[in-house]
Amino acid sequence: MFHTAIQALRYNKLKTFLIYFSLTFSIVSIFLISSIAHGIIGMYSTMLQNDGNIIITQKKIADTFFSNVDIHLLDTIGKLENVSSASGMILGAAPVGSLPIVAIYGVTKNRFKNYKLLQNRYPALGEALVGASIYQKLQDKKSIQIANKTFKISGVFASDIGFENGGIVLNIQDAGKIFHKSASILLINTRLNANIQTIIKNIKKLDTNIDVKSTQNFVKNYNQFKIIETSAHVISLLAFIMGLISVVSIMSISVNQRQNEFGIKRALGISMQKIIAHLLSESLILALASFFSAAVLAQTLLSIIKALPQLQGYVNGSISIELFLWIFLTSLMMTLLGSILPALKAAQTDPILLIQGNRS
Amino acid sequence: MITAINISHRYQNDLVLQNITLHIFKGEFVVFTGESGSGKSTLLSILSTLLTPSEGSLLFFGEKIEAIADIDLFRRENIGFIFQFHYLIEYLTVKENLKIANEKVTDTSINALTQRLGIVELLDKYPNEISGGQRQRVAIARALINKPKVIFADEPTGNLDSQNSLIVFELFQELAQEGTTIIATTHNKKLAKFADTQYEVRDGQL
Numbered sequence: 001m002f003h004t005a006i007q008a009l010r011y012n013k014l015k016t017f018l019i020y021f022s023l024t025f026s027i028v029s030i031f032l033i034s035s036i037a038h039g040i041i042g043m044y045s046t047m048l049q050n051d052g053n054i055i056i057t058q059k060k061i062a063d064t065f066f067s068n069v070d071i072h073l074l075d076t077i078g079k080l081e082n083v084s085s086a087s088g089m090i091l092g093a094a095p096v097g098s099l100p101i102v103a104i105y106g107v108t109k110n111r112f113k114n115y116k117l118l119q120n121r122y123p124a125l126g127e128a129l130v131g132a133s134i135y136q137k138l139q140d141k142k143s144i145q146i147a148n149k150t151f152k153i154s155g156v157f158a159s160d161i162g163f164e165n166g167g168i169v170l171n172i173q174d175a176g177k178i179f180h181k182s183a184s185i186l187l188i189n190t191r192l193n194a195n196i197q198t199i200i201k202n203i204k205k206l207d208t209n210i211d212v213k214s215t216q217n218f219v220k221n222y223n224q225f226k227i228i229e230t231s232a233h234v235i236s237l238l239a240f241i242m243g244l245i246s247v248v249s250i251m252s253i254s255v256n257q258r259q260n261e262f263g264i265k266r267a268l269g270i271s272m273q274k275i276i277a278h279l280l281s282e283s284l285i286l287a288l289a290s291f292f293s294a295a296v297l298a299q300t301l302l303s304i305i306k307a308l309p310q311l312q313g314y315v316n317g318s319i320s321i322e323l324f325l326w327i328f329l330t331s332l333m334m335t336l337l338g339s340i341l342p343a344l345k346a347a348q349t350d351p352i353l354l355i356q357g358n359r360s
Numbered sequence: 361m362i363t364a365i366n367i368s369h370r371y372q373n374d375l376v377l378q379n380i381t382l383h384i385f386k387g388e389f390v391v392f393t394g395e396s397g398s399g400k401s402t403l404l405s406i407l408s409t410l411l412t413p414s415e416g417s418l419l420f421f422g423e424k425i426e427a428i429a430d431i432d433l434f435r436r437e438n439i440g441f442i443f444q445f446h447y448l449i450e451y452l453t454v455k456e457n458l459k460i461a462n463e464k465v466t467d468t469s470i471n472a473l474t475q476r477l478g479i480v481e482l483l484d485k486y487p488n489e490i491s492g493g494q495r496q497r498v499a500i501a502r503a504l505i506n507k508p509k510v511i512f513a514d515e516p517t518g519n520l521d522s523q524n525s526l527i528v529f530e531l532f533q534e535l536a537q538e539g540t541t542i543i544a545t546t547h548n549k550k551l552a553k554f555a556d557t558q559y560e561v562r563d564g565q566l
Contacts, residue, residue, distance in 0.1 A: 004452070011451030264447040267410065268461045268502070269436025352410045354443045355401050355514050 005281040015254045016286065019247055023290035024297065026243025027331050030236045031298030034327065035317035036305075037232035042318060043161045045219040050114060051087055052187035054200060055218045059211045063224055064091050068181040071172065073206055074108070077186065080202055082194035087111040088183035090175040094147050096168065102134060103167035104146065106175020106183075115169055120155035127154035129169040133162075137309060144168070147178045162306070162316035187215075240334055247283070247338025255279070255342040259349055267351035279343035280336060287335035291328055295319070361386045361541055362407060362510065367416035369402055369564075376402050377413070377564045384543065384557075386509070389536035391552040392545045394561035400545045401514055403561060407543060408439060408512040436461075440503030440511040444518035446495040448487040454498050455483040461505045470505070477501050477531070493524035500531065504540075511535065513544035517551060529554040 009016045048055060056077075058067040071088045078086045090106030112122040115129060123129045128144055128151035135156045138144060143152050151170065159165045176182060190199055196214050203212045219225065255262070265275055302317040362384040369377040376399045384390055384407075392400040405411035406418060409425055418425045420438070428434045448457050458470055474480040477497045482490050487498070496516065503511050513532070517525035529551045532542045536556065544555070552558050559566050 004456070007451045007456075260445075260447050261449050264441075264443075264449070265460065266432075267435070267441045269432045269434070269439075270460065271432045350410075351441075352405055354441075354445075354447060355405050355410065 001278060001281050002285065005278060005285055008278075009282055009285060012254060012258075015250055015257075019250045019283075019286050020290050020293075022246030022250065023243055023286060023331070023335060024294045026239045026246070026334065027291055027294035027327065028298050028301070029239035030327055030330060031294055031319065031323075032301060032317065033232050033235045033239070034323055035298065035302060035319045036315055037228045038320065038323055039162075039315070039317040040228055041219075041225045043163050043316060045215075045225070047161050047164060048185075048187065048219065049215050051089070051111060052085075052189045053196060053215050054188035054190065054203070055213055055215045056186035056188065056203065057184070057211050057213075057218075059209050061211075064184050065093070067184045069183045069186055069210055070207065071108075071176075071183040071186070073203075073210070074186060076206055077188060077203055080199060082191045082199055083188055084191050085110060085189040087187050088172055089185050089187065090172055090179055090181060091184045092175060092179045094178065096134070096144055096146055097138060097140070099134070099137065102146075103163055104175060104178070105164070105167055105169045106172040106179070107169060108172050111187075112169075115157035115159060115164070118156045118158050123151075123154040123169065123171060125171050125174060127152045127171075129153075129155050129157055131165045131167050131169075132156055132158045133166045133309070134168060146170075149174075149178065236330075240330060243334045244338045247335055248341060251279075251283070251339050251342035252345070255346045258346070259353060262346045262349035263351045263354045266347075266349055267354060272347035275347040275349075276340075276343045279346055280339055283335045283339035283343075284332070287332050290335075291331040294331070295324065295327075361388075361421060362543075363417075363419040363422075364407060365417045365419070367403075367406060367413045367418065369399075369406060369411070370414045371402075375564060377406070380416070380566055382559070382566065384541060386541055387536055387539045388557060389532060389542045389555045390544070390557045390559065391555035392543075392559050392561050393547065393549060393552050394545075396547075398561040399564040400561040402564075404512055404514050404543065404545050408441065409435060436506060438509045440506065440508035442496075442499055442503045442511065442513040442516045444515035446487070446492075446499040448495055448498055448502075450487050453484050453486055454479065454490070457487070457498060458502050458505050461502050465505055473501050473504060493520055493527075496520055496524065496528065500528065504535070508540065510541040510543065513542065515545055515547070517546065517548065525551055 056069055057064055058069055061067045074086045074088055077083060087110050088108045089111065092104040093101050094104055096102040118132060130153055141153065143150055146168065157169065172183060190196055200212045200214065204210070262275055299319060305315050305317065364380050364382050367377060367380040368375065380403060392403060394400045402411065406413045409431060449460065452460065455470060459465060470483070471480060474483060477500060479494055479497050479501065482494055482498070487495055496519070517528050520528065525548065532544065533554050536542045546552055
């Protein structure tokens with residue numbers, strides 16, 4: 001059956017190409033939007049999860065960028081039972097030199113170890129540690145200007161997280177002066193087997209203006225992630241519908257043009273199920289070809305996007321096995337769903353049409 | 361073998377067949393002649409089970425056609441079709457076109473049949489690589505591949521020259537002598553003479 005399906009696809013080249021092109025385009029769109037959203041969420045949550053399993057933000061804020069938490073809480077929290085370490089962080093963004101926007105991380109000294117040094121040393125006050133991808137773009141490799149303040153470049157670091165690699169690390173005190181806050185978030189590491197809920201309860205007692213959550217819970221409920229995920233799902237759904245409509249339209253045209261073929265099959269006594277199976281096998285072949293082409297194309301585009309200096313590594317899509325399988329199933333569903341109505345129509349072709357041409 | 365009792369048919373309000381009653385025997389070669397629009401192709405469509413008549417009954421082997429549970433299987437096992445146009449599937453070779461009618465047919469059977477029809481050397485060719493007469497012979501081979509009990513041929517020589525037309529009707533005559541029932545329509549009165557029985561269809565009546 002698949003041999004015959006391939007012959008039919010090869011014979012109807014234009015329609016085969018149009019369906020293949022539409023499917024590939026839709027699947028690439030789903031791949032790109034899902035993997036980029038997945039990548040952004042993954043980068044940010046990895047960054048947070050690397051530093052602790054409890055996160056403290058200001059209560060009732062829409063985003064961590066607006067959060068302001070008293071950094072002095074770190075001293076008390078550090079002394080709580082089962083807390084192994086505590087660090088603070090300011091998350092901000094500012095124009096740097098000719099670059100319109102760059103991520104700025106103001107961090108406490110105990111967090112420096114997270115940034116793998118490529119050159120020189122960690123920053124002292126008034127100095128900045130620069131991410132590898134941002135460093136390449138700087139004209140002045142010795143100092144940088146952030147919000148009218150000049151910082152000497154103390155060193156260069158590398159990070160697998162695109163947001164960090166394209167950002168600048170300052171001492172939290174320096175970042176505090178730029179962004180006029182104490183800390184955006186506090187990150188707490190607990191000892192193994194510690195009861196996180198008890199620690200969260202104890203931290204909450206320290207300040208009524210703070211929100212304390214396990215990092216896992218924070219990531220799951222973070223509004224920005226929900227917005228990104230929802231947007232990705234909506235755009236993916238639109239791409240899915242566009243692909244589906246293309247398959248339905250082109251398959252319907254194809255079935256109309258191949259009416260004589262289905263008519264003669266019906267006249268020869270070939271069952272409706274066999275005709276449907278034949279058309280679905282054509283669609284399955286197209287779905288598989290389009291999916292694998294789209295996967296290669298999407299991976300290539302993601303690599304290009306990742307390497308684009310203009311994006312500073314911030315757009316770093318990743319295709320996980322789960323995402324790959326999910327899109328694979330979606331692609332099959334899109335194609336088979338789009339083919340089922342035209343296939344039913346083909347199977348119902350009345351062989352009388354073969355006589356109707358010269359009905360007398 | 362085939363019995364039509366008081367068959368009438370309408371297309372919307374047009375009465376195209378009126379009270380047709382006939383009986384066709386095994387191995388009989390029957391030809392319907394008539395002008396365009398006379399109703400002969402409609403009658404052929406009804407007799408071949410492709411069209412359900414508005415009124416009347418059709419019996420195959422003494423059984424009412426409505427009582428047949430699997431009409432696809434019935435057609436596959438009992439009926440062969442030949443149309444004015446060959447309707448070969450363009451993306452399949454001659455051999456593959458023959459096999460769509462019967463996937464299980466052996467190469468020996470295909471060779472024997474195509475040898476008889478003079479198209480054995482065309483088995484690996486595509487329909488667009490052979491002549492009109494050869495295509496119609498392939499269509500005949502496709503109709504015969506299942507060894508049907510009855511063959512319905514709707515203007516089978518409509519697109520053929522006189523020599524190829526003659527070959528087709530001579531073949532029908534041979535097949536009928538071998539026991540296959542042949543029911544055909546034609547405009548050509550000379551070809552109709554090959555038949556055992558001729559019916560002229562005029563204004564929907566025999």
